Amino acid sequence: MADYQHLPQDDYDDHAPRTSFGRNLKKSLTKQNAVLLATAAVAILAASSYWLGSSKEWSHHPTHFEQAGISPERFEYGVAKCGEIHRKDKHQYPDAETRTFNPRFVNGTKPTVFKNGFIFDGVNESYKGDVLVDQGVVVKVGGEIKPPKDAVVVDLKGHILTPGIVDMHSHLGVFSWPILDATNDFNEMTEPLVPFARSIDGFNPSDVARERAVSGGITSILVLPGSSNLMGGEAFAFKLRLTDTLSAEDMLIEYGNKDKWRYMKMACGENPKNRYGRQVRMPSTRLGEGWLFRERFSKATKLKLAQDDWCAAAAALPRWGRHRLSTPFPEELQYESLVALLRGDVRLNVHCYETHDIEAMVDHSNEFKFEIKAFHHALDAYRVPDILKRAYNYTPMVATFAAKFGYKKEAFQASVLSPKILVDAGIAVAMKSDHPIVDSQHLVYQAAMAHHYGLTELQALASVTSVPAKAMGLEHRIGKVAIGMDADLVIWEKHPLSLGAHPLQVYIDGIAQIKNVNPEDWSEQESPLIFKESPELVVPKVRDACSAKAKDAVFTGIKKIIREEGEEVSSKGELVVIVRNGEVVCSGLCRRYSTKDTPVYDLGGEGVVLPSLLSVGTPLLGLMEIPPEHKTGDGDLNLNDVVINAADGLKFGGLHMDEAFKSGVLVGVTAPSSAHVVQGVSVAFSTGAEDALSSKNAVLKEQVALHVRIGQESKSILFPTVSSQIQFLRSSLEKGLSHVFDSNNFFAQAARGSKPLIVEVHNRDEIIRIVQIKTELEKQGASIKLVLLGATEAWTVAKYLALEGVDVILRPYHCMPVQWTAQRCLAGAPLTQETGLSALHKAGVRVGLSAIEFEDLRQMSWFAGWARSDLGLTEREAVGLVSWNLAKIVGLSAETIASSGVVIYNGSPFEFGPKVAAIVGGGKPGIQCNPRAF
Numbered sequence: 001m002a003d004y005q006h007l008p009q010d011d012y013d014d015h016a017p018r019t020s021f022g023r024n025l026k027k028s029l030t031k032q033n034a035v036l037l038a039t040a041a042v043a044i045l046a047a048s049s050y051w052l053g054s055s056k057e058w059s060h061h062p063t064h065f066e067q068a069g070i071s072p073e074r075f076e077y078g079v080a081k082c083g084e085i086h087r088k089d090k091h092q093y094p095d096a097e098t099r100t101f102n103p104r105f106v107n108g109t110k111p112t113v114f115k116n117g118f119i120f121d122g123v124n125e126s127y128k129g130d131v132l133v134d135q136g137v138v139v140k141v142g143g144e145i146k147p148p149k150d151a152v153v154v155d156l157k158g159h160i161l162t163p164g165i166v167d168m169h170s171h172l173g174v175f176s177w178p179i180l181d182a183t184n185d186f187n188e189m190t191e192p193l194v195p196f197a198r199s200i201d202g203f204n205p206s207d208v209a210r211e212r213a214v215s216g217g218i219t220s221i222l223v224l225p226g227s228s229n230l231m232g233g234e235a236f237a238f239k240l241r242l243t244d245t246l247s248a249e250d251m252l253i254e255y256g257n258k259d260k261w262r263y264m265k266m267a268c269g270e271n272p273k274n275r276y277g278r279q280v281r282m283p284s285t286r287l288g289e290g291w292l293f294r295e296r297f298s299k300a301t302k303l304k305l306a307q308d309d310w311c312a313a314a315a316a317l318p319r320w321g322r323h324r325l326s327t328p329f330p331e332e333l334q335y336e337s338l339v340a341l342l343r344g345d346v347r348l349n350v351h352c353y354e355t356h357d358i359e360a361m362v363d364h365s366n367e368f369k370f371e372i373k374a375f376h377h378a379l380d381a382y383r384v385p386d387i388l389k390r391a392y393n394y395t396p397m398v399a400t401f402a403a404k405f406g407y408k409k410e411a412f413q414a415s416v417l418s419p420k421i422l423v424d425a426g427i428a429v430a431m432k433s434d435h436p437i438v439d440s441q442h443l444v445y446q447a448a449m450a451h452h453y454g455l456t457e458l459q460a461l462a463s464v465t466s467v468p469a470k471a472m473g474l475e476h477r478i479g480k481v482a483i484g485m486d487a488d489l490v491i492w493e494k495h496p497l498s499l500g501a502h503p504l505q506v507y508i509d510g511i512a513q514i515k516n517v518n519p520e521d522w523s524e525q526e527s528p529l530i531f532k533e534s535p536e537l538v539v540p541k542v543r544d545a546c547s548a549k550a551k552d553a554v555f556t557g558i559k560k561i562i563r564e565e566g567e568e569v570s571s572k573g574e575l576v577v578i579v580r581n582g583e584v585v586c587s588g589l590c591r592r593y594s595t596k597d598t599p600v601y602d603l604g605g606e607g608v609v610l611p612s613l614l615s616v617g618t619p620l621l622g623l624m625e626i627p628p629e630h631k632t633g634d635g636d637l638n639l640n641d642v643v644i645n646a647a648d649g650l651k652f653g654g655l656h657m658d659e660a661f662k663s664g665v666l667v668g669v670t671a672p673s674s675a676h677v678v679q680g681v682s683v684a685f686s687t688g689a690e691d692a693l694s695s696k697n698a699v700l701k702e703q704v705a706l707h708v709r710i711g712q713e714s715k716s717i718l719f720p721t722v723s724s725q726i727q728f729l730r731s732s733l734e735k736g737l738s739h740v741f742d743s744n745n746f747f748a749q750a751a752r753g754s755k756p757l758i759v760e761v762h763n764r765d766e767i768i769r770i771v772q773i774k775t776e777l778e779k780q781g782a783s784i785k786l787v788l789l790g791a792t793e794a795w796t797v798a799k800y801l802a803l804e805g806v807d808v809i810l811r812p813y814h815c816m817p818v819q820w821t822a823q824r825c826l827a828g829a830p831l832t833q834e835t836g837l838s839a840l841h842k843a844g845v846r847v848g849l850s851a852i853e854f855e856d857l858r859q860m861s862w863f864a865g866w867a868r869s870d871l872g873l874t875e876r877e878a879v880g881l882v883s884w885n886l887a888k889i890v891g892l893s894a895e896t897i898a899s900s901g902v903v904i905y906n907g908s909p910f911e912f913g914p915k916v917a918a919i920v921g922g923g924k925p926g927i928q929c930n931p932r933a934f
């Protein structure tokens, strides 16, 4: 038995531990405890040697009481650590109502009163009232507020005021625009387990995305490391107000708080196993992922227990004499954050998609006893709410997208109904951007889509305010407009869930963020948007009314028909569409047609009829189902210089075509995708066709246009420079014009104008150069129908393009300054008056809109509606952007489009709410009723 008289003596009592733990420890230790303590010490000795035997990593000091102990300083440090890790009052925040001061307050900021607005407070129904902010917090809410003497008064003129938008999944600052190797700091991809990496160490406050995000109303973000690693590292929560110091620390939401919440990112599923599998190292499978998680958690658990043992041993030392332990407090920086997670000091966010990934992670949480605060992406979570509820001690919330799916296998079986299903199952749901995957500026658009697909107005608004704030443990500071909350506020031009909504002004810590905004310029808003239910299609009670067998029909209750460029018919809902033998034979008043005995499909007076919408330039539609999985379609073409036809690789059916069809995109024009400058020749097809034989409209045109790509993305061994790419294009066209190529050659056809030449290009100088080649060759007799696809910087030379007769397909509608060579990308209101589209439109350039991702094809009518809202277009102009403009640009005739089908909506397709009520055509026989997004 150890002899306590011989324990190292020191000046322990003179250096009383500072922590309350230490004080309690000293108080509670008395002589009577000595026997008990002796027993405990033996047990601890045994535990320690077990510990030392099992891992040499955490201590170099054998534990023998007879030996000289650690220095008094180290002992005291350890005792202080014990106090810190075992403190009782962790993350106890004051009730919001008691807060009168925001530590982020900037001296000199005047109080501000917002008058005459509608307040959405982050939780409840919106109401009319004023808001007073001072000292960086909300001081008063509701009713009429008399402004204090020195206050700034902002007349909201009936506009909606919401809390600042909270984005709980962003890589802003660690993946700064424009994206270069140098700015890519979001995955430390040399090790699958880097829980010790910290996003703050790479966070660049000067990322240009910050200002754009703020202009979308985003005021707080959680900056997570990326998802290539199982344990990606620590995340940090920032306000997006830049401080004069340019300091990341000064941007932390909890700036000044010593007991900040900590956050961590982990990831499971495809990303880590693909990343490391490629390097032929663990994890190459989900099995390896599970093992690595468990192995690391097990090590962290051992360290945690060693610490607890040490603390218990320290606490068990007699208070008489000057006792110390002979080993230092066990610590290891590598494991520090994981141990903190096991102690509940770190809020864990896990990126997982599939049900089995989620379950594996839930199992780990139970095995090692840590809470998962949120699953991110989690597109399959809606199928397993019960598994979420099995997680250790806490039901994780889900931070997700409203409508993204299909970009990889684990994202393939997602549903747009998932936010609603989860919320109904009692799981909190937040929308997040994953910026720059989705531009943080447009996070509220995700919430609006989630509303369209089933979340209530309040749930959708909460999904980007109070819900993510709570998920970050900061609900006493952000995400609500209430007394004591931080003065982070957004004033909206129209209801934030309506299409094209953007902020007029954004406040962070009570400070206005958008420059050159004068509230006097704001127009008076009548009342907040009321979301009106659209009447459901009333289907006739006849057999097979909504099936491939339905042949004749009369659609009634239609108020607007916009089928062709020159044609728009409106009425109070008395218009009809007559279908005979599966084809639309009349739309409008159709008085000459007898509708006797024809089954009636009624749209309740709100029906709107549009032509087929087109997908032009959305990569791989019909060629690949899951792009990273080459087995799911045509494959991947490398540097093959044979010009290939997309028609040869086209596969009908599949989820993406089906989703496009159901949302009114009845016509697809897809080019092959290649690493070469020449992509190949596109094919036009009906998205609803069963196969190439099933309908006369299945393949609408075998060879549509020649597609070429110039720029960064075409740099390869063959074309390492953009200039070599442009030279190749020039010489190919020259040969096409001469008689080196015969007339079947695609470059010959492009040079002679029998096929459009679609050039994917973004940079202004490259655009000018390509247009100059067209002009030069045309002097030599060429006639080139030049179309620019992508075209981020096309707006900067809009007049030139109009003059030279060059068409533009903007892809996507809202650009991001991702490429170094294409940074001239306008953010739109409230930062810029113009957008790329508005500049091109004003100059008279023919423009179409395209989606860069399959899943965005469901949103084509919304992109048109957004453009309508941004530019003040007529509905007809908006339809043109996604229909006949595109058809003309690629040379599909008006008849082709007219005969391809019609789409009937139960309200305006340019707003959220209304849905496709019926489709006639699109490659399918009969009548499709209420096709719904999956």
Ligand SMILES: *[C@@H]1O[C@H](CO)[C@@H](O)[C@H](O)[C@H]1NC(C)=O
Pocket: 107
């Ligand atoms: C702001 O003013 C307060 C009260 O006058 C003062 O205590 C504080 O130090 C000032 N802070 C800064 C950053 O100037």
Ligand SMILES: *[C@@H]1O[C@H](CO)[C@@H](O)[C@H](O)[C@H]1NC(C)=O
Pocket: 121, 122, 123, 124, 480, 481, 482
């Ligand atoms: C919402 O309504 C509840 C109940 O009336 C109220 O207690 C709360 O303060 C309101 N606002 C917020 C932001 O919670």
